[in-house]
Amino acid sequence: MLSARRLAQGDPGLLAAIERSQRLLHRRALVAGAASALPVPGLDWAVDAALLSRLIPAINHHFGLTPQQIDRLDPRERDKLQKAIAQVGALLVGKFITQDLLLRSARLIGVRLTTVQVARFVPLVGQAASAAIGYGAIRFLGQQHIQDCVRVVRQAGLALPPPTD
Numbered sequence: 001m002l003s004a005r006r007l008a009q010g011d012p013g014l015l016a017a018i019e020r021s022q023r024l025l026h027r028r029a030l031v032a033g034a035a036s037a038l039p040v041p042g043l044d045w046a047v048d049a050a051l052l053s054r055l056i057p058a059i060n061h062h063f064g065l066t067p068q069q070i071d072r073l074d075p076r077e078r079d080k081l082q083k084a085i086a087q088v089g090a091l092l093v094g095k096f097i098t099q100d101l102l103l104r105s106a107r108l109i110g111v112r113l114t115t116v117q118v119a120r121f122v123p124l125v126g127q128a129a130s131a132a133i134g135y136g137a138i139r140f141l142g143q144q145h146i147q148d149c150v151r152v153v154r155q156a157g158l159a160l161p162p163p164t165d
Helices: 004-008 012-036 043-062 067-071 075-089 100-110 111-119 127-156
Strands: none
Touching: 004 012, 012 043, 012 111, 012 127, 043 127, 067 075, 075 127
């Protein structure tokens, strides 16, 4: 699979949005990893859900793909965007993030559930493995979402919003 940077094909606006999104993703994935290392049942899933419910809209915002940003597009651009979203098959692009959407996304990393639950109770090595898996799972979902955003923006031919951070 192509990386988001390669999908951007040198577009400076897309590359900047990717960079901002990846910085944000890295910080959030570190928090998820730390929560996964703690031997408190269910804490990692609560943290993951909270992180994803804020992370996905923030990434969408960098690419001009929040529901509010989409509503401001003229009708022709909005139609092109909706077709691009459907063609790419992006689950979380341009949508309000609901618990159902988060659960469907989390199924992509379902193996993590049992591995982390068992591993975190093994002193040190298990907790380190749990932290790495927690970090990797959120990072994987975030990278997939960034790639979806790049594909949608390129397919629809949209201009990106100016950076806000």
